[in-house]
Amino acid sequence: MEIKKKIQAVFATGLSVALLMSLAACGGDKTASEKDDGSLMTVDVFDGLANYQGEQKGWFAKIIKDKFNIKLNIIAPNVAGGGSTLFDTRSASGNLGDIIIYGYDGGYGSKMVKAKLLADMTPYLDGMDNIKNHQAAIDAMNDVIGVDSGVYGIPGSVSDKAPTEASEGLEPTFGPYLRWDYYKAIGYPEIDTLEDLIPVLKQMQDKARETEGRNDIYAMSLFKDWDGNMMNNAKQPTCFYGFDEMGFVLAKADGSEYQSITDKDGIYDRTIKFFNAAYRAGIVDPESTTQNYDTMNSKYKEGKVLFSFWPWLGQAAYNTNENKAAGKGFMIAPLKDQKIFSYGSTPTGGKTFIGIGSQAKNKQRLVKFIDWLYSAEGVYDSGAQTGGAAGPKGLNWEIKDGEPVLTDFGSSVLSGASENVPEEYGGGSYSDGISALNFTTVNVNDNDPDTGYPYNATMWPSELEKANNNPLNQDWSSHMGGAKTTMEYLEANNMIEVAPGSAYMTPDEDSQITTLRGSIKTEIVNASWKASFASSEAEAEKIMDQMRETVKGLGIDQVLEVDMKNAKDQDAARKAAVKDYQAENKDSSSDSE
Incomplete structure (x- = not known):
């Protein structure tokens, strides 16, 4: 994807x-x-x-x-x-x-x-x-x-x-990125799990509001534009644990686990509970249910949001040279149990x-x-x-x-x-x-054959040297084991899982499955938003349980059968791509000898 x-x-x-x-x-x-x-x-x-x-x-x-x-x-x-x-x-x-x-x-x-x-x-x-x-x-x-x-x-x-090499550069596609300057301001507390982010983000929000004298700063801000088979924002934290979507299925990058997004106490259910706990803690932007991506993105640029699901959102919007020189910006959090999904090269x-x-x-x-x-x-x-x-x-x-x-x-x-x-x-x-x-x-992130260096300037020695001399990156590095880049930190701590790149394509879907999917995903998305903004944990759980019962009656098992097969076929294609690449490069090596 x-x-x-x-x-x-x-x-x-x-x-x-x-x-x-x-x-x-x-x-x-x-x-x-x-x-x-x-x-x-x-x-x-x-x-x-x-x-x-x-x-x-x-x-x-x-x-x-x-x-x-x-x-x-x-x-x-x-x-x-x-x-x-x-x-x-x-x-x-x-x-x-x-x-x-x-x-x-x-x-x-x-x-x-x-x-x-x-x-x-x-x-x-x-x-x-x-x-x-x-x-x-x-x-x-x-x-x-x-x-x-x-x-x-x-x-x-x-x-x-x-195919086994990450296709991303210095940053993964997904990850828990937070305003490092406010994380620093509250003393760099340890973050063991996704759920432990909530009290940390609450402290950061309180500190930011106190420092900047404004109450429209929120730790998290959401949007609905990209919702599809599920609430898109709720899917993102599942990627922090090695999952990615295939229809209504969440599949581990290494093919070791497959879950339905409707599984009770599954990884998707965990993220809905996380959002609801964040909402009840008062750290979710109340405009999340009505704003679009562009409106939300402008808030990042203005420094009104302190947590980002992606580097290409928070960092791209806020990490200007001026802000980094002042020690301000988004950097990946030291979430101890993360195993971030990465797309392999293709x-x-x-x-x-x-x-x-x-x-x-x-x-x-x-x-x-x-x-x-x-x-x-x-x-x-x-x-x-x-x-x-x-x-x-x-x-x-x-x-x-x-x-x-x-x-x-x-x-x-x-x-x-x-x-x-x-x-x-x-x-x-x-x-x-x-x-x-x-x-x-x-x-x-591939190398330009003329220069021998990547097309991506952030990976050039000259830019890495600048980054290492930047107050924001220097402070981050000093608290992340001396790592100079996010990928270096994740790889050194076994916190990244690469899904091998392949040519797998989802087959054309039967029209009956498409019709069922349309009504089912509407129920899932609506329930996910309602549960995320429920007034109590019990109410949120009740909403999700009712959704599970409803989609069962709508025929989700038929759709899951298709999605599960596609997810497993995709894993087989990934493994085949690795074998093919190894065989081709072995042949190439033999030819050159």
């Missing part, structure tokens, strides 16, 4: 069989022989990951206009709302977009191929070495979508690392692909653009989301004494500060110019 501003893209319900047949009859690819006069071209990008809709702005727009003479017009189901409707409407016209970024699991890739919505890029691949370098990922996608040959898309998040890529629409003009130019996105320069420029790739060379970074280093401008903007870009690079706000594609081609 790829985590960005939205944990998952909202996928459509799918095309009807009749629609697929009609499109297969009338759709089709335009010929490879069409002429391209090189004039400025507006490219419609149907992007299931984008959180922005409209024309790409700023410095990234200038880069691609100068290189390819194209403008990107982002069509984003996440922003437009009604993702399935938008997908179906555009599919019915036979034209999803000139470039398509979407998930190919769950049968969507095969549906798009059968409906002739995707072009086979094979005729355009001469000289496209960056695409060809990821043939294994293309083959894995072809296996899933049911084609024997052709290049209908290239998966994202491809990596050169082993040599065959993730579940989302980028491809060319069958009705697109000037396909060769578009394929060149996609090939560039998978080049080192493209990874830096298109992967410059906060906490990601370093951004444009020359503007954000340069080479000194053989090593990459950030410029003053790059250091500022990558720490979250607001800066205007020099006119020669396109002008305007830096943040407004970041690629709106929100699509990771190559894992930014």
